[in-house]
Amino acid sequence: MSKLPEKERMLGMYRQMYLIRKYEERIYYLFLEGIMPGTIHQSTGQEACAVGMLYDLRKDDYMASTHRPAGHDLAKGVTLTSMMCEMFGKEDGCCRGKGGAMHTGDMEVGALVANAIVGGNMPISAGVALAFKMMKKDNVIVCFFGDGATNEGAFHESLNAAAIWKLPVIYVCENNLYSATTSIALTCNKPNPAADRAIAYDIPAEVVDGNDVLKVNEAATRAIARARTGEGPTVIELKTYRHGGHSRNDACQYRPKEEEKAWFDRDPVKNFRSYLLSQKLVAEEELQTIEKSIESDVDQAVEYAQNAPFPQIESALTDVYWEGK
Amino acid sequence: MALLSIADALKSAIAEEMRRDPLVFCLGEDVDIPGGMGGAFTVTKGLGEEFGYERVLNTPISEIMLAGVCVGSAMMGMRPVADLQYGDFLFCMMDQLVNQAAKMCYMSGGKVHVPMVMRAPCGASNRGAQHAQSLEGFFTHVPGLKVICPSTAYDAKGLMKQAIRDDNPVLVFEHKLLYGGKRKEKDAISTIGEVPEEDYTIEFGKAAVRREGKDITIVANLLMNYKALEAAQILEQEGISCEVIDPRTLVPFDYETVVNSLKKTGRLMIVHEDNYNCGWGAQLGSWIAENQIFLLDAPIVRVATYDTPIPFSPVLENYVIPSKERIVEEARKLMKV
Structure with missing residues (x-):
């Protein structure tokens, strides 16, 4: 755990x-402007899950994400510019334009290539953890997945x-109540699809408010x-909510308006933000300065990415096999 | 030189690599339970005693997990050698092999690599349809995977060592009737052969000419290579001279050796236990047609398992799998074209 003073940690x-x-x-x-290629699965509304889970990981610890990876990657330290370039399919992208929105990551900062097969990262994370154990390292891996993944065979095989x-893996379910458009209540009888099932595998589990970064x-x-x-694995189930749809074309007509309002x-x-102000940890002006600076960073990343070169087309035929670098 | 069966050659390759490199480990269902069989075909029996049961890891029957653990540990620098008992079970782990292992290097822009070995016993052996298939063709279709199929003890050891040292995912197809291990199989062929005591590897993408000839080039892998050699003996007595090539690895594939042979023979026959439709022979046949058709004096012939699931009854199984009689008959027809 970091020893930063309280204010610095919070900020x-x-x-x-x-x-x-x-x-x-x-x-x-x-995307709305039609400037960016591909599809998007956004994590707006789930920021506390990514930041709360990853804030105290070491750089040499690992994180495995899903088809909704941006929050996890940014929180693990993948650079803003390399993320933005990847979104535009540019050479300077974190995967040199070969990954795209669902496969961002950077091994240099312990972010595995994000995995767009539901549950696909779960056995891989067990393998990463097994390697730590065999190499006698004290590293850990945090593996994110959604509520929908708890119905995959990969979930059950990996937890077992x-x-x-006793692998050093933390399985983190971001339960945003919907597997794409299907309510998790329709596909699992348990109220806590990850935590309730973890108990069957003798893994300690916690259910936590995923919108409260400190919890x-x-x-x-x-x-x-x-x-x-x-001491082995833990399952953490974070109750949270997507602010937007599952992907870019999803208007969320299947979600009750009262439910949306309560979560929003x-x-x-x-x-x-309100908490930081109410605790007098920071002044309004200071927050505004921080926010402006971040907005400017994002502007710059977009500008850089838009002007950055595309990969040479010949590179499409490389990296199929690793030949040593 | 030592005289080893393929099962013992594979075991010796894995053991020597584990002694050489502490990052190599093996895992699988029943991979080496004390008192057990050492995988289904004795290859890993006894390794736990030497290396301990942390490096010889017996796993639950969870194929998705088994393959995923290989991918994850390999990305961290380990070199897993997994055994899944019967190649048919590859289908239970298809996502991890095809979407994960095969694509990681590419999706990461070449920043990640996955040095893992998946050992898949294959071939029909009176076990019915779900413990019998020859699935090499499926996996040759997946960019990012390497596919090898050793058919002699010498090749088994050299190719297995090469597979373990390779930095990519490698699928090893081992034929049940060629192991020659302590577990006796009906109709098994003895593959006991000379294997050097010293360290050696065999480069992928180098076919072996098992028999020289001038009339027909027969390219056949695993058990079918032995059937082709038997057929070639019969054909020789009829004045038909066959050159028999064992590709040894399917990805990468050594087209050059086949082309050089066709320059002599002008006739190509491909024999595999993989079934006919889109088997690996279809790729070889079309590659030759596209690139070297003027070397051919006759149509390409493929002798393959018929497009059925593998039946149980030995009479039916023998019928659908290519036999030396079928190879001989097709060769005679080919010489009349």
């Missing part, structure tokens, strides 16, 4: 949450393996400590 978390919010907002508009081998961070601290000291009132970024 650090807020900075990351605000960056994710502005990044996703900007991406959304670039992590439990029997998420406390749960993360406990789980990281367990994993680092060889619990906006993790705005609420944390």
Whole structure:
């Protein structure tokens, strides 16, 4: 756990949450304007999950994300510019334009290439954790997945393996109530699809308010400590909510308006901002300065990415096999 | 030189690599339970005693997890060698092999690599349709995977060592009737052969000419290479001279050796236990047609398993799998064209 003074820690978390919010907002508009290629699965509304879980990881710890990776990647330290370039399919992208919106990541900062097969990152994370254990390293990996992934065979096979081998992996379910457009209540009888099932594998599980970054961070601290000291895996189920649709064409007509309103009132970024002010940890002016600076960073990243060169087309035929670099 | 079966050659390759490199480990269902079989075909039996059960890891029956753990640990620098007992179970882990292992290097823009080995026993052996298939063709279609199929003890050891040292995911197809291990299989062929004591590897993409000839080039892998050699003996007595090539690895594939042979023979026959439709022979046939058609004096012939699931009854199984009689008959027809 970081020993930063309270204010610095809090502002650090807020900075990351605000960056994710502005990044996703900007991406959304670039799509509406038809400037950006591909599709998007945005994490707006789930910023506290990413930041709370990852804030105290070391750089050499790892994180495995999903088809909704931007928040996780930014919180783990993938650079804003390399993310933005990847979104535009540019050579300077974190995956040199070969990954795209659903496969961002950067091994240099411990962010695995994000995985767009639901549950696909779960056994891989068990493998990463097994490697840490075999190499006698004290690293851990945080593996994110959605509520929908808890119905995948990969979820069950991975949890079982992590439990029997006491692997240093933290399985984090971001339960945003919908698997694409299907309510999780229609596809799982348990109220907590990840946490309730974790118990069956003898894995300690916590259900946490995923919109409260400090509560998420406390749960993360406990789980990281367990994993680092060889006590094995933890499942954390974060209750949260997408502000937007599943992907770019989803207008969310399947979600009750009252439900949306209740969750939108619990906006993790705005609420944390109010908390910081109410605790007098920071003054309004100081927050505004931070926010302006982040907005300017995002502007610059967009400008850089738009003007950056595309990859040479010949590069499409390289990297199929790794030949040593 | 030592005289080893393929099962023992594979075991010796894995053991030597584990001694050489502490990052190599093996894993799988029943991979080495004390008192168990050492995988389904004895290859990994006894490794746990030497290396301990953390490096010889017995896993739950969870194929998705098994393959995923290989991908994840490989990305962190380990070199997993997994055994899944029967190649048919590859289908249970298809996502991890095809969407994950094969694509990681590419999707990351070349920043990640996945050095893993997946060992898949294959071939029909009176076990019915779900423990019998020859699936090489499926995986040759996946960019990012390498596919190898050793058919002699010497090749088994050299290619396995090369597979473990390769920085990409490698699928190893091992034929059940060629293991020659302690587990006796009906109709098995003895593959006991000389294997050097010293360290050696065999480069991928180098075919072996098993028999020289001048009339027909027969390209056949695994068990079918032995059937082709038997057929070639019969054909020789009729004055038909066959050159028999074992591709040894399917991805990468050594087209050059086949082309050089066709320059002599002008006739190409491909024999595999993989079934006919889109088997690896279809790729070889079309590659030759596209690139070297003027070397051919006759149409390309493919002798493959018929397009059915593998039946149980030995009479039916023998019928659908290419036999030396079928190879001989097709060769005679080919010489009359």
